[in-house]
Amino acid sequence: MANRFSAGYLISDADYETAKQRALNITVEQTVEIPRDIVPAGYVEDEILGRLEALEAADGGYIAEISYSLDDVGGDFLQLLNVLFGNSSILSKTRLVWMKPCDGLEAITPGPRFGRAGFYDLAGVSSGPLLMSAIKPVGLSTAELARLAGDFARGGMDFVKDDHGLVDQKTAPFSERLAACVDAIGEANAKTGFRTRFIPNITAEGGRTIERAYEAKEKGAGGVMLAPALAGYDIARQLAADADFGLPVISHPAFSGANVVGGDCGFSHRFYFGTLQRLMGVDATVYPNFGGRFGFSRDECLSIVDGCSEAFSNIKPILPAPGGGMTFERVPEMKAAYGKDVVYLIGGALIRERATLADACKRLAEAVRAT
Amino acid sequence: MANRFSAGYLISDADYETAKQRALNITVEQTVEIPRDIVPAGYVEDEILGRLEALEAADGGYIAEISYSLDDVGGDFLQLLNVLFGNSSILSKTRLVWMKPCDGLEAITPGPRFGRAGFYDLAGVSSGPLLMSAIKPVGLSTAELARLAGDFARGGMDFVKDDHGLVDQKTAPFSERLAACVDAIGEANAKTGFRTRFIPNITAEGGRTIERAYEAKEKGAGGVMLAPALAGYDIARQLAADADFGLPVISHPAFSGANVVGGDCGFSHRFYFGTLQRLMGVDATVYPNFGGRFGFSRDECLSIVDGCSEAFSNIKPILPAPGGGMTFERVPEMKAAYGKDVVYLIGGALIRERATLADACKRLAEAVRAT
CATH class of the missing domain: 3.20.20.110 (Ribulose bisphosphate carboxylase, large subunit, C-terminal domain)
Incomplete structure (x- = not known):
C-alpha cells in the first residue's frame, strides 16, 4: 500500500446526506472516473479510488476529507494537482480548501530551493x-x-x-x-x-x-x-x-x-x-x-x-x-x-x-x- | 499605430457611472498598471493604455468593450492572454465574455492546424x-x-x-x-x-x-x-x-x-x-x-x-x-x-x-x- 495524502473540500448548499453523496462522487471523479458500481475490485478499488476519511460540518457547509494514493500520482507533479482538483474544479459549490501531505511527497516535488x-x-x-x-x-x-x-x-x-x-x-x-x-x-x-x-x-x-x-x-x-x-x-x-x-x-x-x-x-x-x-x-x-x-x-x-x-x-x-x-x-x-x-x-x-x-x-x- | 483587438467584460453589480469607472480601471490594470494620472503622455498613453470603446447595458450589468494595441503583446501568445485578463481575473463581478480579433493576430498564433x-x-x-x-x-x-x-x-x-x-x-x-x-x-x-x-x-x-x-x-x-x-x-x-x-x-x-x-x-x-x-x-x-x-x-x-x-x-x-x-x-x-x-x-x-x-x-x- 502506498502512502496517502488528502485534501479538504468545502461542500456548500447541501445537507449532511447530500454532502456525503457529493463527497463520494469526488472520490470517484478524481480517480477512476467511471461509475462507482463498475470500479474493478482489488487494487483499483482498494488503492486507487479516493477514500472519504471524514465529513464534518463547517462554516458554509461540510468539509469532506478525501485521501488519495501516491500510486495514482506516479512521479508527476501535474498529476498531483490533477488528482487534487482536476475534474472537480468544474463542480459548483465545491471548493478545495486545504491539503494534508504524506511521506513520499518529496519524490514528486522538492518545494522551494530558497x-x-x-x-x-x-x-x-x-x-x-x-x-x-x-x-x-x-x-x-x-x-x-x-x-x-x-x-x-x-x-x-x-x-x-x-x-x-x-x-x-x-x-x-x-x-x-x-x-x-x-x-x-x-x-x-x-x-x-x-x-x-x-x-x-x-x-x-x-x-x-x-x-x-x-x-x-x-x-x-x-x-x-x-x-x-x-x-x-x-x-x-x-x-x-x-x-x-x-x-x-x-x-x-x-x-x-x-x-x-x-x-x-x-x-x-x-x-x-x-x-x-x-x-x-x-x-x-x-x-x-x-x-x-x-x-x-x-x-x-x-x-x-x-x-x-x-x-x-x-x-x-x-x-x-x-x-x-x-x-x-x-x-x-x-x-x-x-x-x-x-x-x-x-x-x-x-x-x-x-x-x-x-x-x-x-x-x-x-x-x-x-x- | 498598431492594430487593436478588443475584449468584452461583463461588469455586474454596478450602475452606469460605477461600471464606467470600473471599466476605465481595467484599461489601466491590463496595460500600464500605474495610477491613471501619472501615465506618461505620448506613446504610452496614446497606444499602450487600454481604450474604453463602448459601454452598454446587458443582462446582468454592463458590457465594457476595451481595445488593446498589438504593440503591448509583441509576439508572445501568453502576453496576449495576460493583456486580455491578467490582473483583472482577480476582480470580483468582472467577467471576460468575448474577444474581437484584429489583423495581425496570426503573427501571435496560427490557431489550430487541423x-x-x-x-x-x-x-x-x-x-x-x-x-x-x-x-x-x-x-x-x-x-x-x-x-x-x-x-x-x-x-x-x-x-x-x-x-x-x-x-x-x-x-x-x-x-x-x-x-x-x-x-x-x-x-x-x-x-x-x-x-x-x-x-x-x-x-x-x-x-x-x-x-x-x-x-x-x-x-x-x-x-x-x-x-x-x-x-x-x-x-x-x-x-x-x-x-x-x-x-x-x-x-x-x-x-x-x-x-x-x-x-x-x-x-x-x-x-x-x-x-x-x-x-x-x-x-x-x-x-x-x-x-x-x-x-x-x-x-x-x-x-x-x-x-x-x-x-x-x-x-x-x-x-x-x-x-x-x-x-x-x-x-x-x-x-x-x-x-x-x-x-x-x-x-x-x-x-x-x-x-x-x-x-x-x-x-x-x-x-x-x-x-
Missing part, C-alpha cells in the same frame, strides 16, 4: 520585512526602465522586478532590458553598498521560459518571476529542482484570479496562494493586498500568510508578497497585519515620486523598518 | 458526429487498457483517448501504454477497415510534454491530448505551429473549471472553452455536457459550440467534444442540441458494457448516426 530563510540570505539580512518594486509601464524604452531600476536600487529596495506585463515588446526587448537593468542596479550597488537584486519576468512562449530563466542567471539577475497560471504549474518546480539554476522564483497571479474569487468554488486563498505555491517550488508569492485595488479581505490575506508559513511536510516556508495599491499611509496597517515575514511589493506609489525616487524609497524603507 | 475540417479528414468522413471514448480507470495494467482500446476500435469508435488521469503511473507507464494501445488499435483496424486513432494524454512535467508529443507521433498515435490549465496555455500553440509535428491536439478541462463556474467572475463558457481553445491551437475541446455530472446548462454548452464555430479572424473552427455522463438514452437529446459538428465523448456508459464492448460501440454509432 524559501523564506534563503530569501533573507539573498537580501543580506536575517529577517524582513523586505521591499520589492517594479519597473513599468510597458511602452517605456529600455533606457527609461533601466533608469528606474537604478533609482530603485539607489533607494535601497531589496528587489526590483519587471512589471508582469513586460515580456519582449519591441520598445524594451527582454535581453536588452535584462542586461540594462542588471547593469544599472550593479552600478548603484557599487556606490551604495546595498545588495539590490533584479528579477526579470520570464513568462514566455513554451520552452522559451526556461531559456529566459537561464539567460537571466547568466546576465546576473537575482531571481526570476513567472505567472504559473499562464506558463504552466510545473515550471517553477523544474527550476527549483535544478541545482544548476540556483536562483529564487517569484510567482505572479496574472490570469489566475478566477481560481479563488468565485467564493464557493475553486480554491481557498490559503491553498492557492500559499500551499500550492510551495508545492510548485515558488520562493515568494505575489498576491493583491487587502484594501488595494482588488477585493481580497484582510482575513483572506492572512490565510495566505498561514499557507506560506505553516508546517507542511519538509517543504520550506515561503514569503508572502502582497502588492497592488500599497501607499505610504498604509504602512502602519500593513505592519500590524504582516509583521516581519513579508516582502512588500510597492510600485505605483513610488513611481508617483519619480523626480526624487531614490529618496522616496529610503523614506519607505525607514517607515517599514521603524519599530 | 480544425473541424481536418478532424473529419483524419476520421475518414466528410461530416460528424464523431465518436471518441477513453480507456480507464487508472490502476489497470497496460495489457488491460490496451485490450479496452482494441475493443473500442473493433466497435468503430473514431478516436480512443487516454483518460486524463493516465500519465506515467507504474501500473501502465506512458511509453509502454502508448505502444500497446497503438498496436491493439492497429490490429483491430486491419481487420475491420475502420480508421480508429489513438490519442494519448501527454500532460507531463515541464519540457517532457513536448517530448511525449513527439514520442506519440513516432509510435503512431493519431493525435495528442493535454490539459492546458495544468501544462500551460502555450503548449498546444507550439504544437499547432510546428509543421514537423502535424498531429491534432485535443484539450482537456482538468484543473480549469474555476475559470468559468464562478458565474460573475472569470470567463464566459463561450470564450474559455471556445475562443481561447482556438487561439491556443486546439483542434477539439473537451468540456462537460449539460445534464451529466457537472452543472453546465444547455445554453452554456451551446455557447461553447458558438465559440468553436463562429467566424474569428482567419482561425479555423474547431470541434466541441462534450463528455461526462453521456448515456445511450441521452443520444436523441444530444443530437437535437449539437447537430453534426461535434465529437461525442462517451466513456463510462460503454465501459459498463465491458463484456460486449465492441457491440455496444456499434449500437452507439448507429444511434448517433441514424437520421
Whole structure:
C-alpha cells in the first residue's frame, strides 16, 4: 500500500446526506472516473479510488476529507494537482480548501530551493520585512526602465522586478532590458553598498521560459518571476529542482484570479496562494493586498500568510508578497497585519515620486523598518 | 499605430457611472498598471493604455468593450492572454465574455492546424458526429487498457483517448501504454477497415510534454491530448505551429473549471472553452455536457459550440467534444442540441458494457448516426 495524502473540500448548499453523496462522487471523479458500481475490485478499488476519511460540518457547509494514493500520482507533479482538483474544479459549490501531505511527497516535488530563510540570505539580512518594486509601464524604452531600476536600487529596495506585463515588446526587448537593468542596479550597488537584486519576468512562449530563466542567471539577475497560471504549474518546480539554476522564483497571479474569487468554488486563498505555491517550488508569492485595488479581505490575506508559513511536510516556508495599491499611509496597517515575514511589493506609489525616487524609497524603507 | 483587438467584460453589480469607472480601471490594470494620472503622455498613453470603446447595458450589468494595441503583446501568445485578463481575473463581478480579433493576430498564433475540417479528414468522413471514448480507470495494467482500446476500435469508435488521469503511473507507464494501445488499435483496424486513432494524454512535467508529443507521433498515435490549465496555455500553440509535428491536439478541462463556474467572475463558457481553445491551437475541446455530472446548462454548452464555430479572424473552427455522463438514452437529446459538428465523448456508459464492448460501440454509432 502506498502512502496517502488528502485534501479538504468545502461542500456548500447541501445537507449532511447530500454532502456525503457529493463527497463520494469526488472520490470517484478524481480517480477512476467511471461509475462507482463498475470500479474493478482489488487494487483499483482498494488503492486507487479516493477514500472519504471524514465529513464534518463547517462554516458554509461540510468539509469532506478525501485521501488519495501516491500510486495514482506516479512521479508527476501535474498529476498531483490533477488528482487534487482536476475534474472537480468544474463542480459548483465545491471548493478545495486545504491539503494534508504524506511521506513520499518529496519524490514528486522538492518545494522551494530558497524559501523564506534563503530569501533573507539573498537580501543580506536575517529577517524582513523586505521591499520589492517594479519597473513599468510597458511602452517605456529600455533606457527609461533601466533608469528606474537604478533609482530603485539607489533607494535601497531589496528587489526590483519587471512589471508582469513586460515580456519582449519591441520598445524594451527582454535581453536588452535584462542586461540594462542588471547593469544599472550593479552600478548603484557599487556606490551604495546595498545588495539590490533584479528579477526579470520570464513568462514566455513554451520552452522559451526556461531559456529566459537561464539567460537571466547568466546576465546576473537575482531571481526570476513567472505567472504559473499562464506558463504552466510545473515550471517553477523544474527550476527549483535544478541545482544548476540556483536562483529564487517569484510567482505572479496574472490570469489566475478566477481560481479563488468565485467564493464557493475553486480554491481557498490559503491553498492557492500559499500551499500550492510551495508545492510548485515558488520562493515568494505575489498576491493583491487587502484594501488595494482588488477585493481580497484582510482575513483572506492572512490565510495566505498561514499557507506560506505553516508546517507542511519538509517543504520550506515561503514569503508572502502582497502588492497592488500599497501607499505610504498604509504602512502602519500593513505592519500590524504582516509583521516581519513579508516582502512588500510597492510600485505605483513610488513611481508617483519619480523626480526624487531614490529618496522616496529610503523614506519607505525607514517607515517599514521603524519599530 | 498598431492594430487593436478588443475584449468584452461583463461588469455586474454596478450602475452606469460605477461600471464606467470600473471599466476605465481595467484599461489601466491590463496595460500600464500605474495610477491613471501619472501615465506618461505620448506613446504610452496614446497606444499602450487600454481604450474604453463602448459601454452598454446587458443582462446582468454592463458590457465594457476595451481595445488593446498589438504593440503591448509583441509576439508572445501568453502576453496576449495576460493583456486580455491578467490582473483583472482577480476582480470580483468582472467577467471576460468575448474577444474581437484584429489583423495581425496570426503573427501571435496560427490557431489550430487541423480544425473541424481536418478532424473529419483524419476520421475518414466528410461530416460528424464523431465518436471518441477513453480507456480507464487508472490502476489497470497496460495489457488491460490496451485490450479496452482494441475493443473500442473493433466497435468503430473514431478516436480512443487516454483518460486524463493516465500519465506515467507504474501500473501502465506512458511509453509502454502508448505502444500497446497503438498496436491493439492497429490490429483491430486491419481487420475491420475502420480508421480508429489513438490519442494519448501527454500532460507531463515541464519540457517532457513536448517530448511525449513527439514520442506519440513516432509510435503512431493519431493525435495528442493535454490539459492546458495544468501544462500551460502555450503548449498546444507550439504544437499547432510546428509543421514537423502535424498531429491534432485535443484539450482537456482538468484543473480549469474555476475559470468559468464562478458565474460573475472569470470567463464566459463561450470564450474559455471556445475562443481561447482556438487561439491556443486546439483542434477539439473537451468540456462537460449539460445534464451529466457537472452543472453546465444547455445554453452554456451551446455557447461553447458558438465559440468553436463562429467566424474569428482567419482561425479555423474547431470541434466541441462534450463528455461526462453521456448515456445511450441521452443520444436523441444530444443530437437535437449539437447537430453534426461535434465529437461525442462517451466513456463510462460503454465501459459498463465491458463484456460486449465492441457491440455496444456499434449500437452507439448507429444511434448517433441514424437520421
